[in-house]
Amino acid sequence: MPDTTDLLDRIRRAARQEQFLHVLPAGEATARFRAALDLRPLPAETVPLAASLGRVVAEGMAALADAPPFDRASVDGFALRAADTAGATEAAPRRFRLNAELLACGTAPAIEVAPGTATAIATGGVIPRGADAVVMIEHTRCEEGEAGPEMLLARPAAPGQSIAFAGSDIARGETLLRAGTLVTSREIGMLAAAGLDAVPVVRRPRVAVLSTGDELVPPGSALPQGGIYDSNAAILCAAIAEHGGEPVPMGIFRDEEAALEEAVRAALAQADLVVMSGGTSKGAGDVSHRILSRLGPPGILVHGVALKPGKPLCLAVVEARPVVVLPGFPTSAVFTFQEFVVPVIRALAGLPAREEAEVAARLAVRTPSELGRTEYVMVSLSEAEGGLRAFPLGKGSGSVTAFSQADGFFAIPALDAGAEAGASVQVRLIGAAHPPDLTIIGSHDLGLDAVLEVLAAEGIRARTLAVGSLGGLAAAKRGECDLAGAHLLDPKTGTYNAPFLAPGLRLVPGWRRMQGVVHRRGDPRFEGLTGEEAVRRAAADPALLLVNRNAGSGTRILLDGLLQGARPPGHANQPKSHNAVAAAVAQGRADWGVAIATVAAAYDLGFLPLAEEHYDFFLPEARAERPAVRAFLAAIAMPAVQARLAALGFSPPS
Numbered sequence: 001m002p003d004t005t006d007l008l009d010r011i012r013r014a015a016r017q018e019q020f021l022h023v024l025p026a027g028e029a030t031a032r033f034r035a036a037l038d039l040r041p042l043p044a045e046t047v048p049l050a051a052s053l054g055r056v057v058a059e060g061m062a063a064l065a066d067a068p069p070f071d072r073a074s075v076d077g078f079a080l081r082a083a084d085t086a087g088a089t090e091a092a093p094r095r096f097r098l099n100a101e102l103l104a105c106g107t108a109p110a111i112e113v114a115p116g117t118a119t120a121i122a123t124g125g126v127i128p129r130g131a132d133a134v135v136m137i138e139h140t141r142c143e144e145g146e147a148g149p150e151m152l153l154a155r156p157a158a159p160g161q162s163i164a165f166a167g168s169d170i171a172r173g174e175t176l177l178r179a180g181t182l183v184t185s186r187e188i189g190m191l192a193a194a195g196l197d198a199v200p201v202v203r204r205p206r207v208a209v210l211s212t213g214d215e216l217v218p219p220g221s222a223l224p225q226g227g228i229y230d231s232n233a234a235i236l237c238a239a240i241a242e243h244g245g246e247p248v249p250m251g252i253f254r255d256e257e258a259a260l261e262e263a264v265r266a267a268l269a270q271a272d273l274v275v276m277s278g279g280t281s282k283g284a285g286d287v288s289h290r291i292l293s294r295l296g297p298p299g300i301l302v303h304g305v306a307l308k309p310g311k312p313l314c315l316a317v318v319e320a321r322p323v324v325v326l327p328g329f330p331t332s333a334v335f336t337f338q339e340f341v342v343p344v345i346r347a348l349a350g351l352p353a354r355e356e357a358e359v360a361a362r363l364a365v366r367t368p369s370e371l372g373r374t375e376y377v378m379v380s381l382s383e384a385e386g387g388l389r390a391f392p393l394g395k396g397s398g399s400v401t402a403f404s405q406a407d408g409f410f411a412i413p414a415l416d417a418g419a420e421a422g423a424s425v426q427v428r429l430i431g432a433a434h435p436p437d438l439t440i441i442g443s444h445d446l447g448l449d450a451v452l453e454v455l456a457a458e459g460i461r462a463r464t465l466a467v468g469s470l471g472g473l474a475a476a477k478r479g480e481c482d483l484a485g486a487h488l489l490d491p492k493t494g495t496y497n498a499p500f501l502a503p504g505l506r507l508v509p510g511w512r513r514m515q516g517v518v519h520r521r522g523d524p525r526f527e528g529l530t531g532e533e534a535v536r537r538a539a540a541d542p543a544l545l546l547v548n549r550n551a552g553s554g555t556r557i558l559l560d561g562l563l564q565g566a567r568p569p570g571h572a573n574q575p576k577s578h579n580a581v582a583a584a585v586a587q588g589r590a591d592w593g594v595a596i597a598t599v600a601a602a603y604d605l606g607f608l609p610l611a612e613e614h615y616d617f618f619l620p621e622a623r624a625e626r627p628a629v630r631a632f633l634a635a636i637a638m639p640a641v642q643a644r645l646a647a648l649g650f651s652p653p654s
């Protein structure tokens with residue numbers, strides 16, 4: 001980690017750099033970048049047929065052979081001359097002398113079919129000389145005649161009947177695939193039938209991926225204090241492959257100029273494109289920036305784009321090769337990658353532009369936005385009366401899940417300060433999004449997974465959106481979800497959830513979870529106390545730092561009641577989840593807080609019980625008969641689910 005003087009120096013340098021940072025509208029940034037690139041498909045390479053799956057055909061491919069390669073029977077039966085069958089009926093069958101051969105698949109015929117004769121033939125057999133039709137075995141019977149075996153035919157045949165002629169499927173020389181075709185299993189089958197065992201395909205653009213940041217560690221290794229798993233490299237490499245590129249993972253680099261420069265030069269030597277992430281905004285931003293400016297012409301074309309997420313994006317071209325520095329924040333990194341880099345990879349890979357689908361939806365809640373930047377808001381879609389509703393995920397650029405969990409996104413123009421609840425928005429879909437079978441909005445609870453696992457096994461796709469108990473209740477009132485999970489404590493009555501019921505809503509009992517004071521194990525200031533004693537003791541000890549909860553949360557109401565107006569140190573630190581409280585205590589940023597028992601156990605914290613919190617569901621009556629809702633209600637009552645909840649530390653409603 002840098003020492004303080006180093007850090008201050010970096011911040012000062014970054015501030016100076018601000019004057020070079022010209023933030024461009026996204027369209028202008030794209031145009032500038034593309035103008036400096038050759039976006040024609042890369043040259044061809046020939047790969048074995050089996051390896052051509054997912055590749056793009058580089059040159060038109062003509063068939064080497066006819067398919068079928070010869071005239072062949074398309075039924076089991078007898079090859080004969082159609083003219084001999086005229087007038088055949090059940091009552092007056094035509095009689096044929098059988099030739100002494102059986103044309104199984106792969107057998108070359110030896111005997112010509114002369115007038116009045118027939119040759120037994122299997123489906124796929126080669127039509128013998130002289131024959132011009134095949135009759136089905138079901139319309140014949142055989143018997144021993146005077147001069148050998150004979151076949152009796154009960155209906156006439158037309159010339160060409162049941163014969164597939166040579167080249168009728170694929171004609172030799174015919175163009176089977178044109179340049180630019182994406183090879184799927186279907187194309188592979190066709191090429192094999194035409195005798196082709198190698199395919200000229202567009203060479204895949206090699207895309208080097210570098211992550212920068214002192215805090216980054218690869219997934220699979222232990223996470224040190226302050227460490228972050230490098231998720232950008234993983235998602236970028238996978239996305240590169242999805243869009244026809246060949247990812248070249250280069251690894252993680254410290255914010256150290258010389259080593260990073262060496263790595264970027266090595267990447268440029270072996271890749272068609274270089275994608276870096278992290279360290280591009282202010283702060284440490286100048287490292288990648290300085291490196292890029294001396295790698296070769298034309299250098300940095302764009303640094304700063306007027307969009308969110310993605311403002312600090314840096315686009316450079318070094319001797320015709322794109323070098324991109326994506327913002328480190330995962331949502332920003334993947335969003336800018338999709339918008340600015342994917343089109344380049346697809347063009348070099350010879351793939352057509354990605355198909356983009358949009359749906360209209362109504363925005364569920366007012367969504368503020370920063371003036372001056374076009375803001376792309378990741379949303380989940382749910383089906384409601386009158387069409388789709390879009391719920392902003394509200395997770396911000398630092399989220400590692402927003403892009404994966406969103407169904408799509410919509411834009412708030414740069415000059416708008418936000419979008420109003422109920423506004424009609426055009427949502428650009430990400431992937432093959434269709435609304436889930438069951439939408440549960442509100443406060444998320446670990447126990448919910450026990451119920452949803454059962455539904456998943458039944459093929460019911462559920463979506464949970466954590467917007468807090470009140471947000472869930474509001475969505476349920478508007479009929480925008482199937483269920484809203486809540487643990488709302490009414491301070492007046494001291495009861496949960498029921499006082500918040502509204503007309504048209506039903507309360508579905510969920511389960512209860514014990515809340516208590518959490519502290520680090522072995523802390524003598526808490527060991528052996530009851531929950532209430534611990535709160536009193538902690539509130540009176542100025543050395544003990546509290547991690548509180550957000551106003552309005554049930555836990556906060558409980559704690560405020562116990563504190564009776566006291567404001568112990570740390571009272572203003574108000575994260576929004578039990579996990580954040582437990583992490584703060586476990587990592588020593590605070591000494592105590594109130595959280596639920598299951599979370600205390602997950603962080604190996606001491607736990608002093610206070611009171612049970614009720615977690616129930618608000619169910620809009622209008623949705624009660626939906627199959628997925630009925631399945632949910634059935635699942636919650638299952639003994640196996642109840643047992644799983646008990647194992648997780650939850651108790652049933654009394």
Ligand SMILES: Nc1nc2c(c(=O)[nH]1)N[C@H]1C(S)=C(S)[C@@H](COP(=O)(O)OP(=O)(O)OC[C@H]3O[C@@H](n4cnc5c(N)ncnc54)[C@H](O)[C@@H]3O)O[C@H]1N2
Nearest residue numbers: 211228229230231232278279280281282311327328329332
């Ligand atoms: N004073 C200012 N601070 C910031 C500004 C600003 O204008 N002024 N811009 C913000 C914006 S917008 C963004 S976006 C971020 C991007 O910053 P950087 O590109 O410099 O990224 P880092 O600082 O390196 O990292 C940010 C964040 O992301 C995590 N990270 C980085 N790499 C990875 C990775 N490979 N996998 C997972 N997570 C990663 C990193 O740990 C940080 O938490 O800057 C704002 N700040």
Ligand code: MOO
Nearest residue numbers: 309310311332397
């Ligand atoms: O541009 Mo940053 O990506 O807003 O978070």
